[in-house]
Amino acid sequence: MSESIFVKDLNVWFDKNHALKDVNITIPKNEITAIIGPSGCGKSTFIRCINRMNDLVTKCKVTGEVKVDGQDIYDKDVDVVEVRKNIGMVFQKPNPFPKSIFENIAYAPRIHGKDEDKSLRGTKVSKYSKKELSDLVERSLRRAALWGEVKDRMEKSAYELSGGQQQRLCIARALAVDPQVILFDEPCSALDPIATAKIEDLLVDLKKDYTVVIVTHNMQQAARVADKTAFFYLGELIEFSETKKIFESPGEKLTEQYITGRMG
Amino acid sequence: MxxxxxxxxxxxxxxxxxxxxxxxxxxxxxxxxxxxxxxxLLINSIPAFTQVNQWGFFTGTVWDPTNPIEPLYGMVPLLVSTLIVTFVSALIAIPIGLGATIYLAEIAHPKIRKVMKPAVEVLAGIPSVVLGFFALTVFAKFMWEAFAPAWRPSDYLNLFNGAVFLAIMMVPIMVSLSEDAVNSVPRSLKEASMALGMTRWETVWKVIIPAARPGIVAAVMLSIGRAVGETMVVVMATGSSPQLTFDPFSSGQPITSTIAIEMGEVAANTPHYYVLFELGLVLFAITFALNYVADWAMRRHTERYQ
Known part of the structure; x- marks a missing residue:
């Protein structure tokens, strides 16, 4: 498997708080990588570095190298808009826009326009026609396994959906800008077990086309869906390997303590 | 136990x-x-309904209540003055208020915001008589001389003069209320938009402002209500001449001024006295309607999105 995300010597400070320390990790393409660890270990901080969401936090300082598809996303010449288009994100709590179901999906593609030619990303952009846009919305909703449930009420407010449906809507919204990587920041922590199972099925299905990174508090969830698992503790990457190995024969004592519930 | x-x-x-x-x-x-x-208000204006020709009150274009031969109680010049002053002040205040809101809520550095927000709110606390005094002594003179001799306002004290200072009173109310509305848009919506590759400006324009729109509309309505009801500034700044005019640079006399000026001089229980109460009733109806619209805008939001 080829690499998708390559991280070297990543350090993050929030003011004086050293949140991530010398993280080195290579996340493979078209696999699910789970990030686990106790609260405050830097899991969310880590994935927010991958799409530069930490830029929004004042007094946040990032050093090191993060390469996505070979490109250093912290390079001065990089357009952060392109970075975030290429790397979708789904958040802890479903956060649909206060718009209709259709508009939630159509929002970003309509503003970005379509790329006629992938190799000329951003240079040759034209607007979607009405038909293309509604096709794109349908395709995204189908991909997120939500189409059947919403196709008759596309003009209704997204807030009328259940929590699990809202979260799948947010996934569809991220898919609509055609990213390579999708980051999930504890996507199921606000959902019931049935909604969670649906999202997990979806994750496994999505890895065929996308690289998936998921932060989770739920170790069973990591064990169920992830190909590889990374364990973070106090801002450091303690261990990263096959999920099976992490859960059955962890190489580090800390990892073992965490997964057996003696810590965190 | x-x-x-x-x-x-x-x-x-x-x-x-x-x-x-x-x-x-x-x-x-x-x-x-x-x-x-x-x-x-209602009880005191009931006698006016019979003692004063109501058709003349609502459509008359001359306000001359002290005319010894035939007093005329046409409220149209007063209403027009009120509408001009309100409209012009809203025209000045809304762009400034919204611009300042967006700047404060989304663009300003936290340190600047910490200073600016209280400063704006202090502005709301300036007594209107002080603003009126300033309008009367400084700004009227400035307007009179700034572009002379090429252009002078039609009158030394004029409706525009009052509108400028009403706008100064409206801006802090608008900024304070609408900044709260913008700030109460959940951070998660902003993050969602940024994560889709939107710029900060696209996010503000397409997500944050639409989500805060009901609160912003309410803020605008409440500040317009303030302008309609404000008295002291217009008494001092607009020249107090109840002529029918559509020129914002000539003198006028809004409804509030009329009540304030004439109530002190009118003999109790005369038609003129009762008509002033009826003017108050009209004013009350206007501000009530504005507040109702503001309330409706907020309610509509909560029904639709929560």
Whole structure:
């Protein structure tokens, strides 16, 4: 498997708080990588570095190298808009826009326009026609396994959906800008077990086309869906390997303590 | 032990119900005051309905209540003055208010915001008589001389002069309320938009402002209501001449000025006296309608999105 995300010597400070320390990790393409660890270990901080969401936090300082598809996303010449288009994100709590179901999906593609030619990303952009846009919305909703449930009420407010449906809507919204990587920041922590199972099925299905990174508090969830698992503790990457190995024969004592519930 | 516990439960119930009763009385009192004011206006203006030609009141274009031969009570010049002053002040205040809101809520550095927000709110506390005084002595002179001799306002004291200072009073109210509305848009929506590759400006324009729109509309409506009802600035700045004019640079006399100026001089229980109350009723209806629209805008939001 080829690499998708390559991280070297990543350090993050929030003011004086050293949140991530010398993280080195290579996340493979078209696999699910789970990030686990106790609260405050830097899991969310880590994935927010991958799409530069930490830029929004004042007094946040990032050093090191993060390469996505070979490109250093912290390079001065990089357009952060392109970075975030290429790397979708789904958040802890479903956060649909206060718009209709259709508009939630159509929002970003309509503003970005379509790329006629992938190799000329951003240079040759034209607007979607009405038909293309509604096709794109349908395709995204189908991909997120939500189409059947919403196709008759596309003009209704997204807030009328259940929590699990809202979260799948947010996934569809991220898919609509055609990213390579999708980051999930504890996507199921606000959902019931049935909604969670649906999202997990979806994750496994999505890895065929996308690289998936998921932060989770739920170790069973990591064990169920992830190909590889990374364990973070106090801002450091303690261990990263096959999920099976992490859960059955962890190489580090800390990892073992965490997964057996003696810590965190 | 059991006995003691029963006593405390009883006592707790007593506290609980007495707080309930006190709060009910207080809130009923607030509503009663409103009803009383409305009733007072209505009762005092009822004689005007019969003693003054109502058609003439609502459509008359001459306000000359002290004419010894035939007093004329046409409210149109007063209403037009009020509308011009309100419209012009809204025209000035809304762009400034919204610009300042977006700047404060989304663009300004936190350190600047910390200083600016209280400063804007202090501006809301400037007594209107001080602003009126400034309008009368400084700004009127400035307007008169700034572009002379090429251009001078039609009158030294004019409606525009009042509108500028009403705008100065409106901006802080608008900024304070609409900044709260913008700030109460959940951070998660902003993050969602940024994560889709939107720029900060696209996010503000397409997500944050639409989500905050009902609060912004309410803020605008409330500040316009303030302008309609404001008296002191317009008494001092607009020249107080009840002529029918559509020129914002000539003198006028809004409804509030008329009541304030004439109520002190009119003999009680005369038609003129009652008509002033009827003017108050008209004013009350206008501000009530504005507040209702503001309320409706907020309610519509909560029904649709929550």
């Amino acid at each position: 059991a006995h003691k516990r029963r006593m405390t439960a009883k006592r707790r119930r007593f506290y609980d119900s007495s707080i309930f009763v006190i709060l009910s009385i207080v809130s009923v009192f607030a509503i009663l005051v409103l009803v009383a004011v409305a009733a007072f």
